[in-house]
Amino acid sequence: MKGISYSRYGGPEVLEYGEVRDPKVGPDQVLVKVRAAAVNPVDWKCREGYLDTVLDAVFPVVPGWDVSGVVVQPGASVTEFSVGDEVIGYVREDFLSRGTFAEYVAAPVRTLARKPRNLSFEEAAGLPLAGLTAYQVLVKALEVKRGESVLVHAAAGGVGSLAVQIGVHLGARVIGTASEHNHDFVRGLGGEPVTYGEGLADRVRALAPEGVDAAFDTIGGDTLKASANLLAPEGRLASIADAEVVSYGGRYCFVRPDTEDLKHLSELAEQGAVSVHVQEAFPLERAADAHRLSQEGRTRGKIVVTVDWEAEESAS
Known part of the structure; x- marks a missing residue:
């Protein structure tokens, strides 16, 4: 073949x-x-x-x-x-x-x-991979609940775009970092876009003055540090990009095959809750x-x- x-x-x-x-x-x-x-x-x-x-x-x-x-x-x-x-x-x-x-x-x-x-x-x-990553982080690691605020980095990317949609489906308010030309795309997914780069923390704080309930880091390094500093007092942090997340009290996540999770994602797609x-x-x-x-x-x-x-x- x-x-x-x-x-x-x-x-x-x-x-x-x-x-x-x-x-x-x-x-x-x-x-x-x-x-x-x-x-x-x-x-x-x-x-x-x-x-x-x-x-x-x-x-x-x-x-x-x-x-x-x-x-x-x-x-x-x-x-x-x-x-x-x-x-x-x-x-x-x-x-x-x-x-x-x-x-x-x-x-x-x-x-x-x-x-x-x-x-x-x-x-x-x-x-599969991007959807399972987003689902397992938001549902299993961060345990996002209705009414909470969630910060998702690289919200226009493969994992990020699905995380925005899954977060919205869970009833959360999703703030997503993205470059300016992707803001309309993120809005179309149901998220509130903020621009990367210098001043990011201030822009997020303007939307969530008390801090976010959960943050999903997909980049690592300075972005991970900024995410930790943007958490509400009882906020949760997870990263798929930087194992240093554990030093901030968060969880490092690596996606695993799970047929039940994948079935659920397929159902969400058929319901129109997520698209690719x-x-x-x-x-x-x-x-x-x-x-x-x-x-x-x-x-x-x-x-x-x-x-x-x-x-x-x-x-x-």
């Missing part, structure tokens, strides 16, 4: 399009015909070796953890899915090797849920360009890669 792989750590140039090994379908897996796979910052961080201390890389590595597609073969013990089911997944294992940037992926059942019927495959591919904005879709063979765009760090919503099955089938 065709796919993207890399045989050493490095920049986007190490990504190669060509033949990759066919996946074996274990008893607790299903073979998914990939229609789209989202790009996340963790993908290029893995590719450059930043996670080498926690995840073994079995080269060649097929990158990608997000997927949307169609089940073509259930494993021997699988009863949850049948051939033809449309699914989404955060297909992360405890090592790097068998990712989603390929025509097929063997996905553990524990990583999958049914695809929201009202989302395209491209939109649905952007939901796709900034750009690249064909699979241009995955390196998708990585480059992601690495610029100015994404509005999600970047995805797609498999053109009509072209593949006509070529064969």
Whole structure:
């Protein structure tokens, strides 16, 4: 099958399009015909070796953890899915090797849920990792409640844009940091935008003089410190970007596959409570360009890669 792989750590140039090994379908897996796979910052961080201390890389590595597609073969013990089911997944294992940037992926059942019927495959591919991150931080780590105020950083990005929507769904007032040209986008999600940069604390305090009840840091460093200083007396803090959050009494969070959480996200999408904005879709063979765009760090919503099955089938 065709796919993207890399045989050493490095920049986007190490990504190669060509033949990759066919996946074996274990008893607790299903073979998914990939229609789209989202790009996340963790993908290029893995590719450059930043996670080498926690995840073994079995080269060649097929990158990608997000997927949307169609089940073509259930494993021997699988009863949850049948051939033809449309699914989404955060297909992360405890090592790097068998990712989603390929025509097929063997996905553990524990990583999958049914695809929201009202989302395209491209939109649905952007939901799992970013949506689970936002959901697990807001609901499980910060325990956001109706009527509370929440500060979300990078509110126009993949995780941030979903966090704004989930926070609004929970009944919270969401203040989101974003560059000026993304303010209307954040407002459209239900958030109150504030501009990054010098004077951020004053701008947030103008909206929440008593401080915010919860803060969701996606950037780290000075942004994490500012977030801690903007909390109300009993405020809670979580970060997905900087483990130093624990020194401020907060929680460091790393998203995990959870089929029940993913089912809930799919339901929220079908209810219209959350949507996924796709900034750009690249064909699979241009995955390196998708990585480059992601690495610029100015994404509005999600970047995805797609498999053109009509072209593949006509070529064969």
